[in-house]
Amino acid sequence: MMCDMSSYNAKSMVEFLRIVGKLKTLKRTGWVRSQVALPESDADHMHRAAICAMLIPSTLPDGTRVDRDRCIRMALTHDVCEAIAGDFTPECSITKEEKHIKEREAMEEIRRILEDNPVGDELMDLWREYESGETIESRFVKDIDKFEMILQADEYEQDQGLSLDQFFDSTKGYFKTSLFLSLDSELRTQRALRKSSSD
Amino acid sequence: MMCDMSSYNAKSMVEFLRIVGKLKTLKRTGWVRSQVALPESDADHMHRAAICAMLIPSTLPDGTRVDRDRCIRMALTHDVCEAIAGDFTPECSITKEEKHIKEREAMEEIRRILEDNPVGDELMDLWREYESGETIESRFVKDIDKFEMILQADEYEQDQGLSLDQFFDSTKGYFKTSLFLSLDSELRTQRALRKSSSD
Numbered sequence A, B: 001m002m003c004d005m006s007s008y009n010a011k012s013m014v015e016f017l018r019i020v021g022k023l024k025t026l027k028r029t030g031w032v033r034s035q036v037a038l039p040e041s042d043a044d045h046m047h048r049a050a051i052c053a054m055l056i057p058s059t060l061p062d063g064t065r066v067d068r069d070r071c072i073r074m075a076l077t078h079d080v081c082e083a084i085a086g087d088f089t090p091e092c093s094i095t096k097e098e099k100h101i102k103e104r105e106a107m108e109e110i111r112r113i114l115e116d117n118p119v120g121d122e123l124m125d126l127w128r129e130y131e132s133g134e135t136i137e138s139r140f141v142k143d144i145d146k147f148e149m150i151l152q153a154d155e156y157e158q159d160q161g162l163s164l165d166q167f168f169d170s171t172k173g174y175f176k177t178s179l180f181l182s183l184d185s186e187l188r189t190q191r192a193l194r195k196s197s198s199d
Helices: A010-024 A029-033 A042-054 A068-077 A096-113 A118-132 A136-160 A165-170 A178-197 B010-024 B029-033 B042-054 B068-077 B096-113 B118-132 B136-160 B165-170 B178-197
Strands: none
Touching: A010 A042, A010 A096, A010 B042, A010 B136, A010 B178, A029 A136, A042 A068, A042 A136, A042 B010, A042 B042, A042 B068, A068 A118, A068 A136, A068 B042, A068 B068, A096 A118, A118 A136, A136 A165, A136 A178, A136 B010, A178 B010, B010 B042, B010 B096, B029 B136, B042 B068, B042 B136, B068 B118, B068 B136, B096 B118, B118 B136, B136 B165, B136 B178
């Protein structure tokens, strides 16, 4: 397909990128609630999430193919809706359904801003696939979302002398892919050793 | 190729991801020098850089094919070396060659940490290609690196009432790809309008 994206509206792309830029100053609500000092941004989280996706294998032991680049794009954009909708956690007084509606409206707003640029549809497709969790790629990215969070929790515990048990408790038994089952197990082992040696 | 990455050393992957996490608190030197309050992190910059790469066309008007997913991976990782080497700017008292050597050593350290995981070689390849700037993919990512910077400069000017002319002056005439020539032109037009209306 011949496709010169530079012909798409530059103004609409700049507007889109300005919205994405808001993710740099949006502090993750979970850390704010837990009194973490200078908590990471949504963009920080999605950056390492996308790097986690680079570790995904292209083929699983049972022969299942995984589209690693799609996982990278999904990890990179899974919370982009929060630039407009905000970051809700299970503790926020909003139902899962209300959160989903607000996020879908945000994705629709982003698609509207991008006008006829196909990246608008692509972002909507990636977000829908992530939310439904039905494909192998979305199952990997859901594991990444939680693993990146507990790795960060472990780092805040070490750097700031906090106890962030709730993040480890809420993700116990969550992981479904063998890669992140293995990384989760390694991280919990490291944390248990650290805690026992500091007793 | 059958390839089960979960069989790679989990300890080495966690160590690698902890290094990548340092990019969340590494403040970009250019902003620190310019007295920007609460400047973005290296991870923030690479996150929006990778989103910029999603806007790259798969085929140019002259028929040249562009590997967009490779651009996304390159944008996502082009400054990962700074987690170990630090962030040097042209104003730092270090030559370009010394900077390159320090960054190459950092990439070698990352490859060593990742042991036999092929992502270590992949990161080194992406960094080398970016540094050499010889492929169409690396030329796009070099444009992205500068465009993302001036878009951020424009946002800091608006949010913090600063004048960051030096970032616009140093990148004038820099852009080579038609997409980022077009986005650069749009951004400079918006900035000029804003400046003239505030006179």
